[in-house]
Amino acid sequence: MTQNAKALSAAAMAVLSWSTVAAAFKTALMYYTHYEMLTVAAVTATAVFAVMMTLQGKWKSLVALTRREILSCALLGVANPALYYLVLFAAYDKLPAQVAQPINYCWPIFLVLLMAAVMHRPVRNRLYIGMALSFAGVAVISLGGSAIGGAALSPSGLMLAFLSAVIWAGYWILNEKLKGNLDETVKLFMSFLAGSVLLVACSPLAGCEFSSADGLRASVYVGIMEMGIPFFFFSYALARADNVALVNQMCYIAPFLSLFFISVIVGETIVITSYIGLALIVGGVVYNRYLAYPPRRAASPK
Numbered sequence: 001m002t003q004n005a006k007a008l009s010a011a012a013m014a015v016l017s018w019s020t021v022a023a024a025f026k027t028a029l030m031y032y033t034h035y036e037m038l039t040v041a042a043v044t045a046t047a048v049f050a051v052m053m054t055l056q057g058k059w060k061s062l063v064a065l066t067r068r069e070i071l072s073c074a075l076l077g078v079a080n081p082a083l084y085y086l087v088l089f090a091a092y093d094k095l096p097a098q099v100a101q102p103i104n105y106c107w108p109i110f111l112v113l114l115m116a117a118v119m120h121r122p123v124r125n126r127l128y129i130g131m132a133l134s135f136a137g138v139a140v141i142s143l144g145g146s147a148i149g150g151a152a153l154s155p156s157g158l159m160l161a162f163l164s165a166v167i168w169a170g171y172w173i174l175n176e177k178l179k180g181n182l183d184e185t186v187k188l189f190m191s192f193l194a195g196s197v198l199l200v201a202c203s204p205l206a207g208c209e210f211s212s213a214d215g216l217r218a219s220v221y222v223g224i225m226e227m228g229i230p231f232f233f234f235s236y237a238l239a240r241a242d243n244v245a246l247v248n249q250m251c252y253i254a255p256f257l258s259l260f261f262i263s264v265i266v267g268e269t270i271v272i273t274s275y276i277g278l279a280l281i282v283g284g285v286v287y288n289r290y291l292a293y294p295p296r297r298a299a300s301p302k
Contacts, residue, residue: 003240004240004241004242004243006236006240007236007237007239007242007247008237008241008246008247008250010233010234010236010237010240011233011234011237011241011247011250012250013230013233014231014233014237015250015251015253015257016257017225017226017229017230017233018225018226018230018251018254018258019253019254019255019257019260019261020225020258020261020265021222021225021226021258022092022097022100022101022258022261022262023097023258023262023264023265023266024218024221024225024226025037025089025092025097025222026092026262026268027218027265027266028215028218028219028221029089029092029093030215031212031214031215031218032210032212032215032216032218032219033206033208034086034089034090034092034093035089035199035203035206036203036206036208036209036210036215036219037089037218037222038081038082038086038089038199038219039196039199039200039203039208039210039219040210040215040216040219040220040222040223041081041085041219041220041223041226041227042082042085042192042195042199042223042227043196043199043200043223044219044220044222044223044224044227044228045081045196045224045226045228046189046192046196047223048223048224048227048229049185049188049189049228050189052185052189052232053185053186053189056185058183058185061183061186062186062190065182065186065190069180069182070190072178072180072182073182073187073190073191074191074194075174075178076171076174076175076178076187076191076194077190077191077192077194077195077196078194078195078198079167079170079171079174080168080171080191080195081192081195081196081199081227082195082198082199084164084167084168084171087160087163087167088100088104088160088164090157090160091103091157091158091160091161091163093157094154094156094157094160095153095154095157095158096153096268097258097262097266097268098262098268098271098274099141099142099153099157099161099274100157100161101255101258101259101262102137102138102141102255102274102277102278103138103141103158103161103162103165103281104161104168105165105255105278105281105282105285106134106135106138106162106165106281106285107164107165107166107168107169107172108169108289109130109135109165109284109285109288110165110166110168110169111172111173112127112131112288113131113169114169114170114173115173119173124292126288126292126293127288127292129284129287129292130283130284130285130286130287130292131284131288132284133280133281133283133284134281134283134284134285135284136280136284137276137278137279137280137281137282137284138277138281139277140273140276140277140280141273141274141277142158142277143273144271144273144274144276184235188231192227234247245290249286249290252282252285252286255278255282256278256282259274259275259278
């Protein structure tokens with residue numbers, strides 16, 4: 001197998017992993033509160049990153065961390081996994097998975113808006129087309145939600161799903177600002193360690209019991225397959241693929257595969273508006289990223 005083929009296989013594994021986690025979220029929430037699920041998942045992901053630190057021989061890098069870098073990692077850990085996943089899992093607790101997942105996928109649209117507000121980068125005109133497409137998709141999913149189980153969607157659940165997308169976009173900006181020269185594996189381990197310590201410390205206040213074995217298994221799966229392993233598959237693919245754009249584009253397969261797993265594992269009947277809305281959301285994101293302002297090709301030498 002060539003190096004490029006290995007890279008694409010790794011990307012496919014990451015995409016397949018991410019495709020299953022929405023169903024795992026709903027499964028875990030049958031037995032655990034969203035706080036319990038997150039605490040177990042975050043600790044599990046921290047253990048995964050610790051194993052990777054060992055395999056990559058990066059423990060010695062911790063000694064060289066400055067106080068500023070440690071504080072930066074702690075701040076990132078408060079944002080992700082603590083805040084982001086608390087809001088996201090609370091949204092999944094209140095909404096069908098086929099609604100919560102596509103709305104959360106709007107985060108690149110909110111990223112454009114946040115960069116305009118926080119970093120004073122003006123929104124270029126054509127990007128409004130992609131935003132309109134994505135928000136139209138959200139409207140279609142929301143309006144069609146009454147067909148799922150015959151009940152109206154939870155307004156607070158919808159707000160939480162939108163908020164999770166905003167928080168993830170904000171985390172992306174914060175991550176870029178605090179990135180510095182930190183190794184990515186070290187940064188992930190330190191930030192998840194900080195987030196896990198915070199979550200465990202507050203778990204008695206949240207009334208956590210962790211009494212269900214089924215909830216424990218599902219939450220561990222979330223920690224491994226959502227927060228842990230896919231990062232390394234995807235990083236490997238980006239570092240070794242001949243076509244990095246193709247690897248990035250493979251991510252857009254995940255939300256559609258996710259609907260299949262939600263149907264099979266969770267038992268939700270996927271309504272047509274979920275497919276249409278998701279297609280509009282992804283279409284808007286893809287348009288803004290690749291079509292609105294395509295990179296100019298260098299002139300061919302004569």
